[in-house]
Amino acid sequence: MIHSSKPFSLAFDRHDFSRGEVIIGFFVLLGVHFTTYYNYLLFHNLSELFSVIIAITIFIIAINCWQSIQNQYLLFIGVAYLFIGFVDILHALSYKGMGVFKDYDYYAPQFWIAARAMESISMVIGLYFLSNGKKLSRNFLMIVFLIATTLLVSSIVYFKIFPECFVPGQGLTPFKKIMEYLISGTLLLSLVMLIQRKQFFDERVLRLVVWSIAVTILMEMCFTQYKSVGMNDAMNQVGHLLKIVAFYFIYKAVVVTGLTDPINLLFRKLKDNEEALLQAQQLARLGRWEWNPSTNECLLSKEALQFFDFPDKRAYSLNEVFARMQVQDQQAVDAAMRRLQQGGDPFELKISITHSEPHRFAQLRGAAVRDDTGLVIRVSGTLQDISDEQRLQEVLSVAKDKEKFELLLQTAGDGIHLLDAGGNVVEVNDMFCHMLGYTREELLKMNVAQWDANFSLQALAEKLKENFTQSNLFETKHRRKNGAIIDVEISAKAISYGGVPVLWNASRDISERKYAEERMKRTNAELEQFSYAVSHDMRQPLRMVASYLQLLELELGETLDDEKRSYFNYAVDGAKRIDRMLEALLDYSRIGRSADPFIPVDCRGALDEAMKYLQPDILDAQADVSIAGVWPELFASRDELVRLFQNLIGNAVKYRVAGRPVKISVTSKIDSGEWSLCIEDNGVGINPVQINRLFKVFQRLQTRDDYEGTGIGLALCRKIVEHHHGEIWVESDGEGQGCRFYVKLPVNHAVDTSLPGFKK
Helix, strand or coil: CCCCCCCCCCCCCCCCCCHHHHHHHHHHHHHHHHHHHCCHHHHHHHHHHHHHHHHHHHHHHHHHCCCCCCCHHHHHHHHHHHHHHHHHHHHHHCCCCCCCCCCCCCHHHHHHHHHHHHHHHHHHHHHHCCCCCCCCCHHHHHHHHHHHHHHHHHHHHCCCCCCCCEECCCEECHHHHHHHHHHHHHHHHHHHHHHHCHHHCCHHHHHHHHHHHHHHHHHHHHCCCCCCCCCCCHHHHHHHHHHHHHHHHHHHHHHHHHHHCHHHCCCCHHHHHHHHHHHHHHHCCEEEEEEECCCCEEEECHHHHHHHCCCCCCCEEHHHHHHCECHHHHHHHHHHHHHHHCCCCCEEEEEEECCCCCCEEEEEEEEEEECCCCCEEEEEEEEEECHHHHHHHHHHHHHHHHHHHHHHHHHCCCEEEEECCCCEEEEECHHHHHHHCCCHHHHCCCEHHHCECCCCHHHHHHHHHHHHHCCEEEEEEEECCCCCEEEEEEEEEEEEECCEEEEEEEEEECHHHHHHHHHHHHHHHHHHHHHHHHHHHHHHHHHHHHHHHHHHHHHHHHHCCHHHHHHHHHHHHHHHHHHHHHHHHHHHHHCCCCCCCEEEEEHHHHHHHHHHHHHHHHHHHCCEEEEEECCCEEEEEHHHHHHHHHHHHHHHHHCCCCCCCCEEEEEEEEECCEEEEEEEECCCCCCHHHHHHCCCCCCCCCCCCCCCCCCCHHHHHHHHHHHCCCEEEEECCCCCCCCEEEEEEECCCCCCCCCCCECC
């Protein structure tokens, strides 16, 4: 507390601002103002960025000095400014023209009112804590401000119940103006309370804070006057410039003054605490010691003798003192002594002795005393027993870890349960209790084997051991209290909880996902069966239609003229074409249902077999087919692999350009565990725009008059490749430029044994 007989003055003097500081400040404000001629959003963002940086800086100082700062006002305001700065960020992002919030253009004045209301109310409440002596809880304060900020932001953006503050064409709403006046009144109240408590402040700091509040009130008045739809008129600009000035005053008072001049800290109670600390150090159990390098003798005070547990007060050799220390401490002290003799700086070390229970810890400090020639004649220093503090730090560290994990436990969205090495429950969160239907008290008495419905006891023990060794993600089943079985996915990781190794398990109910997967499998199977049945059963009546049409044509014979005979030809040709399409669809539906067993297949042998079937077409087209590359064994269906080669090379032969020699290149290679196949031709090519249609059923890019086909061959290739867990795609430079078909298949793929046709 500061007591001064000199009357308080609001006039600034040369100690508050230097001439250079004033000149720089003027040009900064002028420069910020000139940005409005380029882009008002730039001006607005620069203004808000300044205040946000100051707000975060104040919070960082308060939160990192929480234990050392006794003035509760600084701590209260420090936490408040973090959330005020967050709302100011939303205010800047929601400003008209930023384009971040799409649903409404005038969130900015609402966020402005929310931030200023929080700031003014916090200043009043903070001054209440200045002199009442109550100790603030950091966690409680953070939670209160988090809840308040969340409610304010939600009322604006989510619930949209926060009153409108600006209406285009009308300007500021009555609510906005009234709130600005109320905020100004609250700031005025804080100003009065501040002056009433001026004894807690250095005069320079008090003057800066008073001017900051006064400029803030003037700023609030400016924000009751603007009407521009873009919220960028002169009064709005003046208000933002005043905000920069107000926050700079706070910066000078709290940040610069508080860090560069600790003696004149904003809240002068710290000076009283420093004096109390000096007195406490005089009363603390501090021992003295002195070592003579020439005789190697150590003189120890009573406190030092008690710490080392020596029986009487006499000189001891340095070796006898070292014998009471741990080996690493002996080495550290010996090295520090040597550095002192070589001209090094004074040292400070933490040492411990192990011959007593419990272990003792001390802070050892030492400095050299030299003669006129610089020779060390003795080393003296202090020794302070910090055993209690060390044990307290260890307890606090363990408690802090537990507090952190317990907070994470209760805020996690998954069912968290901690297990020891034997599978016994150490801790659970509410979500896990809800998942299994037990209370926390019931689960704390249980073992994982009592609810796991998947692993045997031996397998469960092995799983626990594995999870303690490395992080793991796996699926299992849990049995609820009512007997119901649910599918879960667990992420397991070994951690230290309260100094004890435990297994952190995050369980997620995946019953709905499993049900959806099973339903999808059944649906796909039903669709394949339906496609197979339709394709198979429709062919017989279709053949009958074609046959009877041909019989009818023979019966009518000479009575048919050329036009009617062409009608019969069209009908028969259409029926046969539909039959071929149904046959192709039947082949398509068989892929993955009735294929050859998955066995090691020689790729080159499958290719040679396909080439044998294609030989008549290749000879007819006089095609030049070159084959090169690596041809490994694949775990595949031989029949499907032959059909894949036959369709891709057959298409390259079929879709050729008349009069152009047909050249087809078939190459392959192995890269990163995958076998890559490329079939390149110089045929009709593909318009790149049409490539996406190429692998779909019954999609044709060429007319039936030019090239015969069903439009299902490439769809069949795609299904074969996907059945073998691979990829297929095509590239082309355009029509008439040829094509390159690419296929990638895994060389050593672990095939699902549930696949149809799998040979065990």
